[in-house]
Amino acid sequence: MSQAYLLLDRAQIERLPERLFELESTTFQSLYQTTAFGPLEDVGPVLVPVSPNSPLAQTFFREWSATSGIWLESEAQETVVLEHLRSLIHVRVEGDVTVLFRYYDPRITALWLTDLPPHERDRLMGPVRLIRLPALDIHQENPDQSAAQYAQAPWLFLPAEQLEHLGRAQRQRFAQRLIEHCQLYFSEYLQGLDLLALQQWASHCQHSAGRHGYSALDEVLLWARFHAALGTDFPDAPAHAAYRQILAEPGISPKQRLDNLNAELTHQQLTGQESCR
Numbered sequence: 001m002s003q004a005y006l007l008l009d010r011a012q013i014e015r016l017p018e019r020l021f022e023l024e025s026t027t028f029q030s031l032y033q034t035t036a037f038g039p040l041e042d043v044g045p046v047l048v049p050v051s052p053n054s055p056l057a058q059t060f061f062r063e064w065s066a067t068s069g070i071w072l073e074s075e076a077q078e079t080v081v082l083e084h085l086r087s088l089i090h091v092r093v094e095g096d097v098t099v100l101f102r103y104y105d106p107r108i109t110a111l112w113l114t115d116l117p118p119h120e121r122d123r124l125m126g127p128v129r130l131i132r133l134p135a136l137d138i139h140q141e142n143p144d145q146s147a148a149q150y151a152q153a154p155w156l157f158l159p160a161e162q163l164e165h166l167g168r169a170q171r172q173r174f175a176q177r178l179i180e181h182c183q184l185y186f187s188e189y190l191q192g193l194d195l196l197a198l199q200q201w202a203s204h205c206q207h208s209a210g211r212h213g214y215s216a217l218d219e220v221l222l223w224a225r226f227h228a229a230l231g232t233d234f235p236d237a238p239a240h241a242a243y244r245q246i247l248a249e250p251g252i253s254p255k256q257r258l259d260n261l262n263a264e265l266t267h268q269q270l271t272g273q274e275s276c277r
Contacts, residue, residue, distance in 0.1 A: 001075065002129065006050050006060055007031075007085060007104045008069035011043040020048065023056040029078075031086045035150055037100065045069075045089070045104045047082055065134055067173070070106050076127035080147045084126040087148035091156045093163060098154055106133045107169035113138055115165075124156075174217065178202045181221050186228035204232050212247060213254055222258055226265060242268075 008028075010016045020028060025048060032044035050056050050071075060069065074081045091101045103109055110133055113121050122142045125131070131138040148155060158166070179202050182190060193201060209215065209223035212235075226234050226243070235243040246260045 002073050003075070003078070004050050004052060004057075005072045005074070005078075005081065006048045006056070006064075006069055007072060008046050008048060008060075008064065009102070009104055010046060012068035012105075013064060016046070019059075020056070023054075023059055025050070025054075025056045029082050031082070031089050035086065035089065036152060037089065045085075047078075047085060049078065065106065067106065070104055070109050071130075071132035072128050073130040073132075074127050075129060076147065080127050083149055084128070084147040086150040087154075088124070088156060089150070090154045091158050092154050093158055094160050101156070101158075105169060105173075107172060108166055109133060109138075110136060111166050111169055112162075118142070174220075175199060175202045175206070177217060178206065178220060178224060182224050182228060186225065189228040201227075201232065208232075208234065214258070219254075219258060222262060226261060229265060229269070 008016060013019065017028075020026065028046040028048040030041050030044060030046050032038055032041045037044065048056070050060070060071065065071070072081070088103055089101060090098050093099055103112055109131065113124065113131070114136070116124070118141045121138070122140055122145050125138075125140050126145050126147045129140045129143060179198050182202070183198075190198065190201070205224050205227040206220055208227060209220045212223075214220060214223055230240065230243075231237065234240055235247060242264055243261055246257060246264060249257065249260075252260070
């Protein structure tokens with residue numbers, strides 16, 4: 001008999017254990033437990049049995065299925081499913097380097113599995129018979145597959161071209177977070193922009209931040225304030241001399257520069273000196 005599971009990302013879902021308790025689902029297994037990544041368990045993936053049409057299932061499809069987990073079905077015992085999924089949490093890449101693999105992000109799952117030959121995809125799915133993603137179901141075509149076991153050395157290898165392919169999901173996720181942040185906090189500056197224009201604006205903002213050494217999400221989200229309030233030519237417009245001086249100031253940390261830029265913009269807005277967009 002087939003059992004459904006949710007593989008959920010604790011890094012994406014706030015208070016996940018509490019949410020599961022509220023949804024009357026108190027049983028879950030951490031994939032990082034008993035592995036070398038045990039110290040990261042609080043932000044790692046968990047496997048949760050789920051019943052169709054239950055409150056948990058409804059919450060998953062309403063809130064989490066797009067970005068924070070995947071739906072699985074298997075006829076194997078839960079311990080077998082858990083161990084196979086656990087074996088995929090890390091992979092080898094070129095240079096014989098081991099990295100964590102967030103394959104349970106549904107955007108990465110789709111990019112990773114859909115373009116593979118069926119025999120290779122079936123081997124990776126192991127005891128999993130079905131993966132349900134938004135607008136896409138991935139079925140096991142050759143169900144007699146063995147389950148893998150977690151080991152200190154990962155069995156899965158991802159070549160450079162496949163990593164680049166999968167990196168698209170991370171870039172898309174970054175851009176979407178940036179757009180959502182700006183729509184929430186800077187909507188007055190983005191009025192009239194359609195989706196394509198918003199994506200172009202976000203890409204330009206990210207590139208501008210990167211040129212000045214800022215690439216982490218929290219840094220780019222703060223940089224977006226300047227990009228929104230002062231225009232896409234920030235900090236190169238003639239009116240932005242004060243900001244360029246802050247960016248060029250020696251002897252201070254990148255974080256302090258951002259804080260100083262933020263303070264300068266706040267000062268200009270409060271004194272009515274804000275530059276025209």
